[in-house]
Amino acid sequence: MNQDKVEEMWGPRTPDDFHYKGELPAWASEKPVYEWQEDYTEGTAPPNLKLEAELYDDEGRVRAGDTFSNLSRINVSRQGGPESYTPLTSFDQAKFHPTILENIQRMHYKDPTPVQKNAIPLLMSGYDLLACAQTGSGKTAAFLLPVLSKILTKLSRTAESTVNRPGARRTKASPQALIILPTRELGIQIFDETRRFTYKSPVRPVLIYGGAEMRAQREQLAKGCDVLIATPGRLMDAMERGAVALDHVKYLVLDEADRILDAGFAPTIRRVLLSSDLPRDEGLHMMMFSATFPKEVQAMARDFMKEDYCRLRIGRIGGTTTDIMQKVIKVEEYDKEETLIELLLSQPPSRTLIFVDTKRKADYLDDVLYNKYFPCISLHGDRSQHERELALEAFKVGKSPILIATAVAARGLDIKDVLHVVNYDLCEDIDEYVHRIGRTARAGNPGLATTFYNDRNYMIAPQLTRLLVECEQAVPEFLSEFVSENA
Structure with missing residues (x-):
């Protein structure tokens, strides 16, 4: 050579x-490539320009390509859910919290993708959702935007957040949203997206995963947690150590659900759903996303989602x-x-x-x-x-x-x-x-x-x-x- x-x-x-x-x-x-960031900003405080530059740096983020508009021609099919609904034609139609809309603009999002057009109105209406869409089609934003907007709207009404003030400590983190995913790398990516969507808001996301020190992660949890992003094994570890309580969870997301089950985490997921302090009532809003959906995932959806849950397919499953x-x-x-x-x-x-x-x-x-x-x-x-x-x-x-x-x-x-x-x-x-x-x-x-x-x-x-x-x-x-x- x-x-x-x-x-x-x-x-x-x-x-x-x-x-x-x-x-x-x-x-x-x-320093580590990935480190904890204290980016909580009070209400209408002046923007943190250094943080803003970091969060919205275009160099590392995928931008819409020349054939982005072709995605709109993909076939969409739906079973269950409401008799009818109106897909989005723009993000403004979703009635998101104003802070979410501002951050969508900072990210230069223009038109929603097919999975976003269809999933967002269903989720904003409160329907449990099993969604399958092609890789690279915008599934992360499809579940993050409705969940974060709802949390922000609630916080705006109550003027409360799980973020602890100086000197305050919590024995357990009590998130409102729990996102379970299969790998650390995907967790870091979704954590970063969550920070971008919640910039200049009181919403505090925390990421926990195996392979990193539990002590540092417990310290982050103790400062408060509105959105918990976790791999299955570390989630159970944190629960068993008394660092996390799920009794306040209103939104549960399984991302890359087929991979979670394929990797052998089905018993862990069932323990979270059946044997933890997770609310098992009409107030829990559950959603599952992936690019492929084997029978095991569909069976779990039937077992744990509400009877009127919606099944959404964007294009051919597995395509x-x-x-x-x-x-x-x-x-x-x-x-x-x-x-x-x-x-x-x-x-x-x-x-x-x-x-x-x-x-x-x-x-x-x-x-x-x-x-x-x-x-x-x-x-x-x-x-x-x-x-x-x-x-x-x-x-x-x-x-x-x-x-x-x-x-x-x-x-x-x-x-x-x-x-x-x-x-x-x-x-x-x-x-x-x-x-x-x-x-x-x-x-x-x-x-x-x-x-x-x-x-x-x-x-x-x-x-x-x-x-x-x-x-x-x-x-x-x-x-x-x-x-x-x-x-």
Whole structure:
């Protein structure tokens, strides 16, 4: 491998680059990438310009792309809920709290996406909701905006918040909203979105997740918590330690609900729903969101949601967007390394996410590419929390524009300018494939997904071919035998 050729395309390494080898650069060692922020602002206090610049920095956030308007043509189907309702045509129609509307403008949101147009009026009307929409279609805002607006409206009437004044302490945090999600990375992302929507308001979000010190998280909880964002295991830990009480929860959200259950958290979720102090009455407003909905999720919805709950489908369940150009190439296992290197050198340099099936493979491939002078980093569940946060930050800001990751990065992550996803190891489940390639082509932007296929992937071939046909993608010759099966 010619070092000059790699560096000509991807740029030379600098002391500012982050990698697990050697000493951390100054930007990585000075402080954690993710830290607690005291951003509570009293009512109409003057804006915090430094915080405002941090929250609404466009550099790290995905903006609507050229084909964003095409999302409005996606088929929408609904079962249950009200006899009729009026989908939104603008955010102003939603009757959000004025502070929420101001922050929507700060985020430069213009037109709501199909899931937002349909989910928001249903949630503002109080209906329990099971919603399925494509990756990158705006599901996070679809549940955050109604929940936060309702909390803010209530606080405006009562002039109270769970935020503690100086010198005050609480034995337990008593959030009004609980958002449960499968991964730390998704939790950090939703926490940041919550801070953006609640800027200059008394609403205080707190994020808790495994892999970080419980002591620091308890300190945050003790200062008050209106919105609790939590991974299942850490939520149970906090409840058992007496740091969290759920008796005041009015809004319960399961985000990436299928992944939560698939990861083995179903018993934990049922304990929260059945054996905790969570209110189990008409006052609890429950919502579940994901890009795919297996039977287990639908069964949980029937078991725990109100009888008149609404089922909302945006597009085909398990489908994906035509904005992603999907290429499937046949590559034997022993040729994958060389093929990947050729691929990286044949495409214009761009933020590239490479999926592998094991943690060991992620480390190995990271070593291979790094030793060939590619600016890469790896991410998987065995990394420390600090390393995971640094890896994502390095990827987001372009210090390490090539990220090798396991399935931990397949869900929910919304990173700007991920133009290429590579399935180095093709997964066995088509839903997982949909989530993986959904890390590109967000919000109407174009993207490319390249998948390495060989005979080991035979079981997923019929479903993969069907998806290619549905998305009007080219079907390679070696998959043509499955086209007739999907006709």
